[in-house]
Amino acid sequence: MRPRPLVPVLAAALAVVALQVAVTAAGREYYLTQTIMAAYYAVVALGLCLVMGYAGQISLGHAAFFSLGGYTSAVLTTADLTPLARSGWGGPLLRLHLLQARAGLYGGETIGANPWAAFGGALLLTFAVALLVGYPALRLKGHYLAMATLGFGLIVYRLLLGTNLTGAADGITGVPPWRLGFGLEISGDGAQRIANYYVAWGLVLFTILLLTHIVHSRAGRAFRALHGGETAANSMGINTAAYKLRAFVLSALLAAAAGSMLTHYSGGIGPSEASAMKSVRYVALVAAGGMANLWGVLVVSATLNFLSLRGCFGSYDDALFGALLIAIVSLAPEGPLQPLTAQGRRLWSRLAGHRVMTTPEGPAP
Amino acid sequence: MTPAAPLLVVDDIRHRFGGVQALDHVSFGVNRGEIKAVIGPNGAGKTTLFNVVSGLIRPQSGTVRFNGTAISGLPPYRIAGLGLSRTFQTPSLFLNMTTLENVMVGRHVRSRAGLLAAALRLPAQRREERAIHDVSLALLEEVGLAAAARRPVGALSFGQRRMVELARALATEPELLLLDEPASGLNTRETDDLATLIGRIRDRGITVLLVEHDMSLVMDIADSIVVLHFGVPIAEGTPAVIRNDRRVVSVYLGGDFADAASA
Ligand SMILES: Nc1ncnc2c1ncn2[C@@H]1O[C@H](COP(=O)(O)OP(=O)(O)OP(=O)(O)O)[C@@H](O)[C@H]1O
Ligand SMILES: [Mg+2]
Numbered sequence: 001m002r003p004r005p006l007v008p009v010l011a012a013a014l015a016v017v018a019l020q021v022a023v024t025a026a027g028r029e030y031y032l033t034q035t036i037m038a039a040y041y042a043v044v045a046l047g048l049c050l051v052m053g054y055a056g057q058i059s060l061g062h063a064a065f066f067s068l069g070g071y072t073s074a075v076l077t078t079a080d081l082t083p084l085a086r087s088g089w090g091g092p093l094l095r096l097h098l099l100q101a102r103a104g105l106y107g108g109e110t111i112g113a114n115p116w117a118a119f120g121g122a123l124l125l126t127f128a129v130a131l132l133v134g135y136p137a138l139r140l141k142g143h144y145l146a147m148a149t150l151g152f153g154l155i156v157y158r159l160l161l162g163t164n165l166t167g168a169a170d171g172i173t174g175v176p177p178w179r180l181g182f183g184l185e186i187s188g189d190g191a192q193r194i195a196n197y198y199v200a201w202g203l204v205l206f207t208i209l210l211l212t213h214i215v216h217s218r219a220g221r222a223f224r225a226l227h228g229g230e231t232a233a234n235s236m237g238i239n240t241a242a243y244k245l246r247a248f249v250l251s252a253l254l255a256a257a258a259g260s261m262l263t264h265y266s267g268g269i270g271p272s273e274a275s276a277m278k279s280v281r282y283v284a285l286v287a288a289g290g291m292a293n294l295w296g297v298l299v300v301s302a303t304l305n306f307l308s309l310r311g312c313f314g315s316y317d318d319a320l321f322g323a324l325l326i327a328i329v330s331l332a333p334e335g336p337l338q339p340l341t342a343q344g345r346r347l348w349s350r351l352a353g354h355r356v357m358t359t360p361e362g363p364a365p
Numbered sequence: 366m367t368p369a370a371p372l373l374v375v376d377d378i379r380h381r382f383g384g385v386q387a388l389d390h391v392s393f394g395v396n397r398g399e400i401k402a403v404i405g406p407n408g409a410g411k412t413t414l415f416n417v418v419s420g421l422i423r424p425q426s427g428t429v430r431f432n433g434t435a436i437s438g439l440p441p442y443r444i445a446g447l448g449l450s451r452t453f454q455t456p457s458l459f460l461n462m463t464t465l466e467n468v469m470v471g472r473h474v475r476s477r478a479g480l481l482a483a484a485l486r487l488p489a490q491r492r493e494e495r496a497i498h499d500v501s502l503a504l505l506e507e508v509g510l511a512a513a514a515r516r517p518v519g520a521l522s523f524g525q526r527r528m529v530e531l532a533r534a535l536a537t538e539p540e541l542l543l544l545d546e547p548a549s550g551l552n553t554r555e556t557d558d559l560a561t562l563i564g565r566i567r568d569r570g571i572t573v574l575l576v577e578h579d580m581s582l583v584m585d586i587a588d589s590i591v592v593l594h595f596g597v598p599i600a601e602g603t604p605a606v607i608r609n610d611r612r613v614v615s616v617y618l619g620g621d622f623a624d625a626a627s628a
Contacts, residue, residue, distance in 0.1 A: 145366045211484075218483065228459030228462060238470070
């Protein structure tokens with residue numbers, strides 16, 4: 001049962017490079033902007049795929065976790081922390097680079113959190129909130145998580161809209177670039193577009209690599225087992241409540257990380273990122289990708305989000321994702337790609353059939 | 366505790382579902398290394414008893430002790446971790462996984478790699494995975510299903526699924542194995558193989574407690590038998606004793622298994 005995701009990941013990396021080369025050669029680099037954004041949204045969908053497709057739990061709050069990450073980064077990096085810097089804490093915080101100076105809006109300098117520190121803060125906050133939301137809901141059998149996360153998402157949306165600190169309906173703009181080192185930075189600067197494309201897609205491929213490893217491990221089998229039969233899983237020694245919570249928290253962290261990075265790329269974030277329709281969209285993408293199918297979810301989510309960001313769906317944007325979800329749940333609960341992947345698997349096992357019989361290590365699943 | 370103390374002690378268990386007294390003052394012990402059978406008519410409370418012992422049901426009164434520890438009230442996963450494993454009357458496999466993966470799930474309690482070690486595929490995690498794989502495949506071989514290792518478990522026949530469930534339970538390396546009607550749905554040949562297999566399991570030092578309606582199988586392999594009738598334990602003893610117990614014969618066995626003496 002050795003997972004061998006390296007081959008598909010390398011193939012995908014080649015495709016990523018080829019796409020960039022083609023787009024640049026065609027002189028249409030502006031397409032990369034939506035490709036970059038679609039990549040970050042794909043990370044959210046991949047995390048949700050672990051929860052929904054593998055662990056069998058439904059979260060209707062992933063847009064809220066994405067926003068939690070994005071807003072924490074935005075607030076901490078744009079707030080004027082000069083008073084903090086001048087206080088007794090200022091010296092050590094500046095020396096540890098947890099605070100950084102930036103050009104003020106009206107000249108001069110203001111001091112805000114270092115994007116790395118803000119990112120750490122975003123993950124810590126998301127970790128705590130995901131535990132708080134998930135713990136009570138996941139101790140029970142049934143779809144309590146869907147209800148708890150739906151409520152949580154609505155609360156986060158309302159809070160963002162009603163709070164001055166988060167810019168109310170306008171959201172937050174002027175989020176500074178995130179310097180990653182080696183001359184790379186996450187920012188909307190046109191000169192950095194290709195670099196940002198590789199950062200975003202690097203994150204996607206790294207995420208899918210880690211998730212594939214997890215799916216084919218002791219923990220991943222525990223996730224799939226509790227999905228396949230909670231009572232049997234529990235009787236086989238799996239603390240099902242704890243594993244459900246682990247999958248949920250991990251995927252919330254992935255959503256927050258994507259939110260934080262996309263916020264630096266876009267230079268801001270608005271409350272619509274936290275809307276219930278956005279959460280439904282992530283759920284629809286996982287369903288359309290085939291539920292327990294990381295690559296399917298990646299392909300579907302990158303494609304549909306790219307088209308949506310290009311404005312291809314016009315004013316039907318939200319309706320389209322809602323309709324997609326309804327269509328899949330009622331017509332093809334295994335996902336529209338299922339016949340395709342089943343066919344592919346059959347073909348593969350026929351081609352590799354000989355090896356399956358003679359070696360203990362079969363082909364990668 | 367002395368080595369002679371029973372591995373499992375069921376002490377005065379009562380459990381009621383609405384108007385049905387499923388278990389009524391049930392007490393008995395299971396000695397180390399024996400094969401013990403629980404028999405009785407449909408609805409006698411046998412599965413309920415297994416659910417109480419394995420932690421799926423918290424009994425309304427009474428206690429269960431395993432290896433000297435009170436386990437009634439513990440969640441099932443903790444009880445499994447203590448070395449008690451089970452199969453289900455209706456095979457309860459993970460249909461979203463392959464046959465081999467189903468057995469590998471049984472190794473959960475005997476391994477420890479966490480999420481981070483798995484994500485990064487640390488060397489210790491890889492070694493552990495390899496061991497889990499090898500042990501599980503060997504168990505599938507033992508139940509004659511190694512060839513089906515990579516097939517989705519849903520593609521297997523009913524009898525094969527029973528065997529996968531047995532392999533999965535064995536993968537936890539239990540001290541006590543609970544089998545709920547392991548022979549039901551099996552054909553004669555499969556039942557014979559099962560009897561041999563249960564004997565081998567016992568010889569390996571695993572204590573077996575089984576519920577079974579196939580009386581020739583029970584009389585063949587059980588060292589002792591407890592009989593439930595409407596939740597009440599009405600008799601306990603060796604197969605010879607049970608066969609000749611007037612009450613057991615009249616409420617459950619009928620004439621087929623009674624020796625001439627009891628008639
Ligand atoms: N979850 C439940 N809710 C209500 N009643 C139940 C429940 N489980 C079992 N019962 C009842 O308790 C009694 C004992 O059931 P149990 O399943 O333990 O019997 P059994 O001896 O295993 O029977 P069989 O040989 O048919 O498997 C039956 O009357 C059954 O209807
Ligand atoms: Mg039963």
